[in-house]
Amino acid sequence: MDAVQDEAAGKRARGLDRAFEILDFLRQKRQALKPNEIAAQIGAPRSSVYELVNLLLSNGILEFTGGEGRVYLGRKLxxxxxxxxxxxxxTRECEAALEQLADETRETAQFCMLDGNKYTVVRMREGARPFRISTDIGQSVPIPWTASGRLLVAHLSDQDILNFIPPQDFRLPGGEWLEPQTFIAEVRQAEREGLFTFNSIVDSFTHCFAVPVRGEEGHAAATLCLVTPRDDGIANRDRYLDCLKKAAAGLEHAPARPRRN
Amino acid sequence: MDAVQDEAAGKRARGLDRAFEILDFLRQKRQALKPNEIAAQIGAPRSSVYELVNLLLSNGILEFTGGEGRVYLGRKLxxxxxxxxxxxxxTRECEAALEQLADETRETAQFCMLDGNKYTVVRMREGARPFRISTDIGQSVPIPWTASGRLLVAHLSDQDILNFIPPQDFRLPGGEWLEPQTFIAEVRQAEREGLFTFNSIVDSFTHCFAVPVRGEEGHAAATLCLVTPRDDGIANRDRYLDCLKKAAAGLEHAPARPRRN
DNA sequence: TGTTTTTGTCCGCTATATTGTACATATGAT
DNA sequence: ATCATATGTACAATATAGCGGACAAAAACA
Structure with missing residues (x-):
């Protein structure tokens, strides 16, 4: 059912894939779980999960925590x-950029990347506004739900985008269906303009701004975003976009430096 | 040859173990490597390494970087x-403790933990002294080489300590042999006193102070250390130890908080 | 130019890892 | 007390993952 892996049904799963499925699941749950619970919730054979969990424990990839035999991600990770x-x-430059954005705009600023075929907020700086942001750091969100998502897949061909994004992710949180072709059109527009802004799909009161941070290969390796109240965002649109572009430019000079040692 | 894993010779290795061996190796090397190089240097079959590397790449655990097909640790990690x-x-409290130590002592302060059966510096705050610390963050160092090492294994029985530490790690960097029984005696002493200090084994000009940071189970989950010039360390011994104990106490109140969500 | 080394792919064999099932114990519900 | 559920362990069957070795292209070297 999973569009990315799980090729055929009824086949044996590879230990490595199962292992990282467990790790990802624990990350998503963000709490320690018993092996039994893990097996039930990810739909894997109990015996396999017990075997893998014990292996991962002995490697320090998982740790006992929370008692009752519960396990969570380990120190090795x-x-x-x-x-x-x-x-x-x-990290360092990223924090500086977010700091700068927060100072200049007083809005919530985010640094976002892809995590597999999902969107995730890597670092965030909350603004001075009195409302809370709907996405927490490290949570996986369907790509089509976000402004940044338009930029993060822009280097892919239309077909690759459709293959990459799980079909069910075009179902928006309110239940509406976002036509993939509509999404792709927005991707291409974002690509041309080097930015994307819209009224958030996730809630009804914010406006989102996103600009790409280009990596070695020239395409958007990450994005910088602002999440603002709708009226503020629309009123300050040009200024906010300038701030974002300035901050993104500051991040792009050395995405991966050679290592010093 | 590896004392910890690799039970018998001539046996097939488990994919998961090999995979994490690769990851650890890349971490240790701190640079992108070709699959071929990895295979050669960790002594694993080339075909296996290619297979695993490709699997890990497709999971985002490894990434292509550095060109020429080189791979390094990936974003998923x-x-x-x-x-x-x-x-x-x-992290937050740890940084605060290091900050406090640096302010009070002007010496290099470190937060250290075990990584498997090695010692590693997790976070460090450099002091105002003009010399450099010999251990870099994230490098694995034999436990017997460090003051913290005496504290980090103190919860184990004598026999467990000997099983836990690879025998060759008792060979000090200068080539001398540290008698395991001597080491164990120092461990027990450190346990009784709740601290350990000595002239560094790794270099000839520093004195090291270590105190435990106790975790849920009551034993040293980590240590706080100071690395000082020998004469300064000896002159300020009591004051430095007070600072360390105070900082460690500040870290111990909530080692693992329940999660908020 | 020929030779060696490095790098990557492919393929068949077989040791074994994954899995279903059964078993054992604890916990909770009725 | 009885039944049901949750949790962990043990084990055998077989699909397959890891391995060795063959092959080939490219790079380094002579």
Missing amino acids: YFLGAAYENHFDF | YFLGAAYENHFDF
């Missing part, structure tokens, strides 16, 4: 993630 | 690591 972050050293 | 960090929310 933290170390590996830190190594990634260190290599593609975007 | 960053997300998983961020989820871990978010769950066991030690």
